[in-house]
Amino acid sequence: MSDLLPDDFVIAEDEYTKGITIDDILGHRTGMPGHDDSYMGEHSTQPDNARSITRNLRNLAPAVPLRSRYIYCNMMYTVVTHLVEVKTNKPFSEFLEERFFQPLGMDSSSLQPDGAKAKGLGDRLAKGHIWDKTTSSYLEIEARNCPEGQGAGSVISSANDMIKWIKAIVNQEGPINENVYQGLIKERSSREPKGGKLKPHTSATKYTAGMEVYWYRGHAVYGHNGVVSGFGSRFIFLPEFKFGAVVFGNAEGTNSVAAQLFRDLIDEVVGVAKEERTQLLSKQTVVKGQQEGKLKKKTQGNQRNEGGSITKKHKEKQKDNRSESAQPQTRLLSQYTGDYWNAGYHGMKVEIKNDALFIDATDRSMAFTLVFEHQRDQTKYIAHLSDFWEGGDDLIPAEFVFDGDRAVKMGLDLEPLIGDMIWFERKDSVG
Structure with missing residues (x-):
């Protein structure tokens, strides 16, 4: 893939960049997890497309070694459409129309x-x-x-x-x-x-x-x-x-x-x-x-990517932990608020809503909101994830890192398969 798209197809680790083939992508064996919450929807200030999805791969962590196991990854199929557009010099919609829909009489x-x-x-x-x-x-x-x-x-x-x-x-x-x-x-x-x-x-x-x-x-x-x-x-x-x-x-x-x-x-x-x-x-x-x-x-x-079963386990575990060890919130919520940034997952704005920390992530392709519930140490939280369309209450581990009296980093467990949180830096703390 990197030979076919040398400027665009770059993974965070060089062995993946050099090694991943079209066959690997088609068979969901690239080692890359879904990272479903990383791409931005059409109503975002900077909506994603096939090219930007491809170029953002360099900012996202693989989960397992190349070809070691099957992990479903939607975005890699989008990457293949970017390859199609580059090599045919046509929008993917036009490619489908000419190669499949018209020849097969698929007029609808x-x-x-x-x-x-x-x-x-x-x-x-x-x-x-x-x-x-x-x-x-x-x-x-x-x-x-x-x-x-x-x-x-x-x-x-x-x-x-x-x-x-x-x-x-x-x-x-x-x-x-x-x-x-x-x-x-x-x-x-x-x-x-x-x-x-x-x-x-x-x-x-x-x-x-x-x-x-x-x-x-x-x-x-x-x-x-x-x-x-x-x-x-x-x-x-x-x-x-x-x-x-x-x-x-x-x-x-x-x-x-x-x-x-x-x-x-x-x-x-x-x-x-x-x-x-x-x-x-x-x-x-x-x-x-x-x-x-x-x-x-x-x-x-x-x-959906295979993180679902892991997320469900997180949910059950976090429910147990919450009932046993939740501590009262004593820090001012204003010490957590602000704009946070991760290169792969873009911006997240922490606000206060109904006396709780809140993130509106409905600009994502898979729109959702997060409401934070304090657990311990004024840094460990459970974030209640509610899908914009389907609702629900899924529990996501979250954490803040402080420098003095304000938070400078935020971790959200948005991709369980990588074994680490997605870390966002407060914007005025970057650099």
């Missing part, structure tokens, strides 16, 4: 909601739905542009269009020739099963290129899901049977429903007797799964 597909509107499809754009448990009703939200997430997501399409893409893969039609097909299905990394246990009759999952593959009763099943706030999607195909399916939904829980539906469809295709099939989940179970399945954050692309 575009990049970003604004791309759909430019095609005259604005009246067909679905609105997303998020369950609000306080009112026991769905909140309706607009689909959002996310140029900083292109490649990991941001394709606007319909089920009827997407099945054309699946058909092209299965039959190796149009832009999908044999070489492209083999590149798409090439296994690049392995995923550990959740909880260390495999589902019945199912192998471990491998990652290929924008797809996963597992074997069910001896038959290969390829697919992937997509999720942003209020929307979900999933596709599968079984090349042995030339069978494929797509589910799109504009509400939370789409992918839980799709997974159950696909299991039944796959059983039908491979000829599993009805009495041997795994039972579909009840409606109540699916709804419960939707509500309990929210971990730290959502992603703009296809899947």
